[in-house]
Amino acid sequence: MIEAHHLTKRYGDKTAVTDLGFTVRPGAVTGFLGPNGAGKSTTMRMILGLDAPTTGRVTVNGKRYAEHRAPLHEVGAMLEDRSVHTGRSAYHHLLALAATTGIPRRRVEEVIDLVGLRQVARRRAGGFSLGMGRRLGIASALLGDPATVVLDEPVNGLDPEGILWIRTLLKELAAEGRTVLVSSHLMSEMALTAEHLIVIGQGRLIADTSVAEFVRRAARDTVLVRTGEAGRLSALLAATAASVVPGEPGALEVTGLSSERIGRLAADHGIALTELTPHRAPLEEAFMELTRDAVEYRAPERAVPGAAPGFVPGAVPRVVPTTGARAVPTAGAGRRGGAA
Structure with missing residues (x-):
């Protein structure tokens, strides 16, 4: 599991995350959602030991990331898919990772086939499209056959076939008992992929609940x-x-x-x-409702010609969620075997 306890992260006078706590359990795809500037990237960096919490603690499978003797075998992550030497081929990028972490060469071949990069595996990564770069990032994350997978915007840049592929892959990984944490801005995709949601805004927890309960509590059917x-x-x-x-x-x-x-x-x-x-109200509507007070950057409201007075594009009725599933007021408002 991924367990966060009272996480707070400050950068100078800016607080990115405030007293954040949650648990990501194995066996389900957990969506990690929040508006831009909510603190998702900071939180994921703290999970992976790239940033140290100002206060609090986060562990993966009972240990801090740096305490694992072979972290790549425990946690596979993709936060930035362009973190690749542009003059190196996809194959040699993965081979270098494998060689430094005791992973056999055959595993490199397996993940290349798994993510669909066989035809371009010998091409320089600097010439990859956004979607190909995403596939290489996912291959890197799965290289150590980890029990925990953390992916930031994995479907960004993928075509419809690629989106369906990653959706199926994530569900299969979770079905094998792995812990899967995925951040995304595509609410429609999260509605099809995730079973559980952790939603944050302005660095604070907004909701930690199932997708169905999140929608039911936040939006009116x-x-x-x-x-x-x-x-x-x-x-x-x-x-x-x-x-x-x-x-x-x-x-x-x-x-x-x-x-x-x-x-x-x-x-x-x-x-x-x-x-x-x-x-049934869509996940996007529920998300907009519960995070409306946590949006850091908001465009000015504009009238639509011919629309009823007061109509605002994308606006949803203001509904106060009832008690039940874990919901916190928003700030401002009070081993897939050898083949994975």
Whole structure:
């Protein structure tokens, strides 16, 4: 596991991380999320011993990174995929890493095939595209067949096939019992890949919970209902705890009541429904809601021509998360065997 206890990191008069604590457990892909400037990179550097905490402690498999006799066999990481000699080929970059850490040459061949770089393995890394550089960085991280994998923005620069590949790989690594921590700004990809989320903002913990619980607590789900008796159904729904917003003729958008209860209510009163579709708010919406007070750089709001007064692109309704999953108020607001 990765365990962080009361991590604080200061650079001069700037505090990047404040009293941060969390546990990343094996067997699941954990997404590490936060706005720009939230402290994600600083935290990942402290996990890998590249930065020393001002106070607090972080361990990997019970030890600080520097205390492991063979760190590359314990933790595989990619924080900067361009940390490669530009005149060296992908093959010789990996071979050099292997030679200095007691890893056999055959493992170099295995990871080259694993990440799909066989055809360009002898080319100079300086000429690699962003996506190829990402694949080489991931190959470096997996070279020691580590029990823990830490990746910063692994899908950045990858084409759709590459994104699907890394998504599948991460899930397979977790299914083998490894600890997998992945940071990303692509909420749609995290929704498909991660099972658990650690969210920080302005260096503080915002949430440490499952993806499903994070979305459920932070954003409101709606149900789209279509019926020829929208007026009568709307009046019945208004008598409950539901919020009803009329849409196009015959359509209602209902919040605060499950599709099952809406269907039962309609049936009890003899109202025929032509559509009853629940809509689960996306991870992106939940993320924006819980981190809106932790955004360091915010563009000025601009009106959209023709839009309703007060409409702001990308804005979501302000919803206060209820208690339950671990949630902390935002600052300002109170071995894959031999083949991996």
